Amino acid sequence: MDEGDSMQFRRQLLQVAEGLGKEDVEGLKFLCKDLIPFSKLQAMPTAREVFQFLISNDVVNQEDVFVIAELLYRIRRNYLLPRIGYTKQMVQENLHLKGIVSEFRQMLYELSEELTENDLRSAEFLLRGHLPKRQSTVMSGVELLTILERKDLLSEDDLSLLEKVCKQISPDLLRKINTYKLKRVSLSVQESKETEPSSVRKSSLEGSSLSAGNQEESVEYPTKSLDSGSSLRELIGHVQSFGSNQDVKAGNVVGSSEQTFPVRKQDGESKMAAEQYEMDVPCKGHCLIFNNVNFEGHLAERKGSQKDVEELEKVFRWLGLEVVTYNDQTSVEIHQQLQKWQTSDHWKDSNCFVCCILSHGRSGEIYGTDAQLIPIRTIMSYFTANVCPLLARKPKLFFIQACQGEKTQRPVYLERDSDERDLLSADAQSAGPPSQAQPSIPEEADFLLGMATVDGYLSFRHTREGTWYIQALCANLQLLVPRGEDILSILTEVNKEVSYRADPQGMQKQMPQPAFTLRRKLVFPVPKEPPPSPRQ
Structure with missing residues (x-):
């Protein structure tokens, strides 16, 4: 191996290691338990030591870093993959051939992520007789599972104790084991x-x-x-x-x-x-996408939004909806399109309606390309039962990718995202105080509003990879619809995934927020075709 190439190879791995926080390293080490002896893992405080062991044992080398790519994928740090020459899609396409993390290890790690603080304390109480007496508190789900494995109370062939605990603290956790x-x-x-x-x-x-x-x-x-x-x-x-x-x-x-x-x-x-809502017709409904990129006045171009459009179109067509996309619409044109669809007879034979709006925005409002604001409540009011009776008692989903203010959410801990700081943009207005309008949904039933961020805060968009929220939404729809999950469970996973993200300096975070008046569970039937861009 050329010395210069070796240096570059190690520099890339160092950048990845420095982009991982303490919890990330803990998850990385847990997934490596079948690759690295536990005694050695204990002596590895950072990802650098883990990578060095994998290199020394020729599990990873300059020609093949897939194991590290898989580990990053498993802990959902996909934004670090380009640093070692991978994308999420490339990892997914190779997992069935080169994946090295066992199903058992994956299940345990996913289980550890699902454990809330209250779940953890309850499990600790139930298992107190099995935990080391000198240990007063278990710090994380990964640590708890590690202790059980070390004491031979948990293995691939013996899940009985773990099942008993999960049955007591959370049926959802038990279902994951099942x-x-x-x-x-x-x-x-x-x-x-x-x-x-x-x-x-x-x-x-x-x-x-x-x-x-x-x-x-x-x-x-x-x-x-x-x-x-x-x-x-x-x-x-x-x-x-x-x-x-x-x-x-x-x-x-x-x-x-x-x-x-x-x-x-x-x-x-x-x-x-x-x-559950009925979803039994071949064409489930229509999905409207309003994609505003180029604006008049002071609002910046929304580079990268087309990536979101492409994913939304593929996913909702896969789910059985007819998709119609409108690019660069003024506030007047948006109103006109909504009025047209309000009186459409398409809804007679449809099960649901989806509307995705990708634009700049501020509190409770989104911008048309003419820099004029439209209240989100007004947009949704076009499809209430009294003015659009053909959609009465049918689910109406709105996904809004736009900033809702200019405040920045601060992280609990720092982590790196990308060295290309200029590639990260905000979907916010460039100046001016936020309005007093609050994001809300009409009082009528059967609405769901998925916001990219909570009121008053920024949301983020990568100029090549699209927005954090829409990309997470599309990925989790493809992952969880085949598993029979309802839309609210899917949006909870979207919340979790986006909450992990951070800007390049680790100082800006984002938290999506769904609100709904759904009266039943909305479960999309499993499509016959495989997901267009599946996440395994």
Whole structure:
């Protein structure tokens, strides 16, 4: 290896290491437990030592840094990937071939991220007899799981103690474990089919081993541990994502006659269906995208917004909506387009309506390209039940990518984002005090308003990669719709992902905010086609 190339290689890894905060390093080390002995991990205070071990053991070298790319992807620090020559999409495309982090390790890490402070304290209380006496407080979910592993109370083949704890503190955490176990069973079935002679497979399929009773027995724990039809559909939807080339297929999330595991008819099934909005027509509805880039007066060009448009168009078409995009609309033109759609007869045979607005803005308002403000409440009022009766009782979703003020949210801890500071812009007005209007939704039911940021604060846009909020929204829709998650659960994940981001100096943060008057759960049916840009 050329000395200059070696220096450049290590400089890139050093930049990545310096861009990781304390919690990031903790997650990185946890994901490396199958690669690095625990005793050595304990002596690695920073990511530099982790990278050095991987280099010394030829797990990582100048020609192949995929392991580090995967680790960054797993801890959701995708904005650091370009520093080692990767993008999120490149990592996703190679995970099935080169991924090295086990499903078990991924599940535990995701579980640790879901643990709230209250969950952690409750788990600590329940497990006090198993924790080191000298340790007064467990600092994080990763630390708690590490202790359980070190004491042989948690392993890939023994999740019993963890399941008992999760059952007490959070059914959602228990479902995550069940999803992992069901996926493991499915993969095991698939592997056994691939290794058995065809005559054995045929006999197995025709014999009693796939009777209803034996099927339930083979997945006894996942079936028994689920408390509702919703949980069953979540697991079935997860199995379905494995692909259509498997011998054992899962049905659609919303009912099917072809399922991997038997679903017992429960009273909760029909009740759950009644608690969801209907999404049963081939064309689910329309998605309008207003993309304002070039403005009159003092408002700056919104470079990078086209990247958001491309992702929104792909994702909502994949979800079964007709997408219509309007570029560079004045305030008058926006009103005209909304009036046209208000009286459209398209809504008669539609299940829902989505409107995405990408522009500059300030508190409770967005700008047309003529630098004139439009209250967000006014935009939404075009589609209330009394003026747009064809959308009555149907979900109406609005996603607003625009600043809502000029204040900056400060981080709890610092982390780097990118050395290219000039590539990060704000979707705020350049001058003037914020108005007194508050972002809100009409009192009528069935509205959801997803704001890129809380009132009074900036939101951020990369001039090449798009906005933090819209990119996270599109990625999580693709990830979680196939798992049967409802829209509010998806937006919670969007909140979490965006909250991790920071500007290049680590001094500016962003926190999205959904508000809603939905009366039921909104669950998009799982599309037959794979996600356009899937995140694994």
